[in-house]
Amino acid sequence: MPAPADIAFALLREGRFGDAETVMLREVEAVTARHGQGSIEWASAQCDLGNVLLQAGQLGRAVDCYRQAAAVAPRGHDSQKDQLTYRLNVGLALRMAGRLDEAEAELRKGAEERLAFYGRDHAGHAFGLEPLASLLLERGDVAAARQVVEETVANFWSNGHERVAPALALRAAVVLAGGSGEPPFPALDQLPDHVVEQIAHSTGQLPVEDGTARKRLLTALAAALEERLGPDHPGTLGALSALANASHDAGDETGRVDVITRILAAHDRQGRQEEALAAALGLAMALDDAGDTEGSLRTYASAHERAGRIGRPEVQSQVLRNWGLALKEAGRPGPAEQRMTEALEVARRGADHETVGRAGVALGLFLQHEGRLEEARTTLEAALAVMDPVHRDAIVGRSHLGAVLDGRTCGCGDMPETIAAAFREFVLTRLPAGLLDRLDVAIVDGDFKIDVHLKREPAEAEINRLNEVFGTAQAEFRHRLSDSRYAG
The missing domain is CATH 1.25.40.10 (Tetratricopeptide repeat domain)
Structure with missing residues (x-):
């Protein structure tokens, strides 16, 4: 077991x-x-x-x-x-x-205890130094971070430890933050491929919150990897993918388009059809975000041709659904309906219920917003019948179906109520019997506001269970429903 x-x-x-x-x-x-x-x-x-x-x-x-x-x-x-x-x-x-003062105190104490237990030259000591260096960088103490990270790298390097790759990635971030002009990724040609790939992966995982700093770090990484591994290597493409996301976060949509174009060309050169299709869909979204609506729609048309060559219904349906949504946003309802209808028809040829449900929700919302409520009701009910009820699209569909049944052409504003109702049901099924009199749940300023009324004085164990259940519910719904908004 x-x-x-x-x-x-x-x-x-x-x-x-x-x-x-x-x-x-x-x-x-x-x-x-x-x-x-x-x-x-x-x-x-x-x-x-x-x-x-x-x-x-x-x-x-x-x-x-x-x-x-x-x-x-x-x-x-x-x-x-x-x-x-x-x-x-x-x-x-x-x-x-976010409790950084406490975190630094704990990490410093832990590093001291590791030094006493392992000794300065043992890799176990460096395991405590690495997170301390990362925290110091986050707090803006670059000089202290540089000192700690250099000791970390030297320790792992001398021990031949695999953690040298993440330590070198962290060192690169510290070097860039210091603004000294030093190359952040020196001497990659002296390292074996697998270590270089580990450095690349670790760099992408670094918790660099500042968008501009993250973009600068990933730009340097992509350039170093292209020189060391070549433009078509998976490590280089992974770095470029992370750079595309960082460019979007930093508001550089033109840079994002350029990076995804490079990724798409690399996949095409290697004949990697599914990866190229994913890049094409990303490029279509990037072009739209950059204000090039026509370029975006042309890219969706090209992606549809790519999906046809792959031939899988769920892949074709995804492209058609996204293309239809883009056409709707571009103010072209006729072609939008055609593509979304095709998306549902193609999805039904396959065996993936989630694809069918997502295509149905997209079409149902479109019909609702067009004022065709009876068609919307039929389409949404069929879609929701085959979906996981807490899937983000199912939550959106259920919200809009409630509006349809009330005779309204839009349910976008009902999302908080729908999510709150699902949250309430989740909690009620997990609380001790006979304890709760009433539970009111609302979403206020993007978070859950909870009003609990008890029938009696709870025992200490029941109080602990109450806290656990509400904490679990908030974690569950923040993770699974954070992307529940739907364009409309």
């Missing part, structure tokens, strides 16, 4: 955050019953629960779990190593939560 933590993370990958948490809470209870609270086994289970909560966005609860794990006294060499990991997790979670 797979371990509970493995099951929980599999559920997380499916977006089932509440179920993942439930699995780990039961495991903590079982470990407590077998080994007792405060045991090293209990600390390990607390850490696993913290990992799940962290991935689910419940950062405060994750910090608490890690703190409890780190507070357990070690009982030997291995458990002392585990304690150092728990303390590192505290610092990382605090940073993710």
Whole structure:
């Protein structure tokens, strides 16, 4: 049987955050019953629960779990190593939560403890230095970050440790932030391909929040990789893809178009049809964002031809749906309806219910906005019948269907009410019976406002369960419904 933590993370990958948490809470209870609270086994289970909560966005609860794990006294060499990991997790979670003063204090304390435990030259010491250097960079203390990251790189390099690649990526960000004019990625020609690829991947994962700084870093990375690996290498293309996203975030839509054009040309040179199609769809969106509507529509037409050569119904339907939505936004309702109708017809030839549902929702919303309510109702009901009810398009479709049934031509403004109703239902199915009198949920300023009325005074365990359920619900819906807006 797979371990509970493995099951929980599999559920997380499916977006089932509440179920993942439930699995780990039961495991903590079982470990407590077998080994007792405060045991090293209990600390390990607390850490696993913290990992799940962290991935689910419940950062405060994750910090608490890690703190409890780190507070357990070690009982030997291995458990002392585990304690150092728990303390590192505290610092990382605090940073993710934006509690930077606390995070720096924890990371500095952890680095000191690692130095005492491992010694200066052991890679275990550098494991504590790397996140500290990253935090110092985020806080703008570039000089201190440079000092720490250089020690980190030297340590991993001398140990031949694989973490040298992420450390070199972090060093590049620190060098650019320092503005010294040094090359951020020196001597890549002296490294084997697999290490260069790891540096590229790690650079893309760096938490550089400033859009301009991130674009500058990825521009330097793409140029270095093109020189070292060539323009068609997967590592180079991955860096270019990240650069395209960074250009969009920085408001440089023209630069984004140029980068995606390079990606598309590379895929075409290699005959990679599906990757080229994905790049073509990205280029169409980029051209539209850059104000080139005609260029965008021509690219959608070209993408449709590409999808025809691939021949898979779900691929063809996706292109037709996106093309139809673009035509609608361009003020061309006739061609838009034609493309969206074709998208639904093509989707029905395949076996993917989600594709059918998404095409149906797109067409149903179009018909609703055109005032053809009976057609919209039939189309939306059929689409929702085959979709996961918490899929973002299903939420949008349900919102608009409610408006159709009320005789209205638009349900875009109903989204907060629809999401709040789904949130309320989620919570009610997980609370102790006989505790709740009334639960009011609304979305105010982009977040959930919750008003809870209890029938009686709750026990301490019930209060804890209330907090857990509401935290889980917010994590679940923020992750799964954050993209629930639909153009219309």
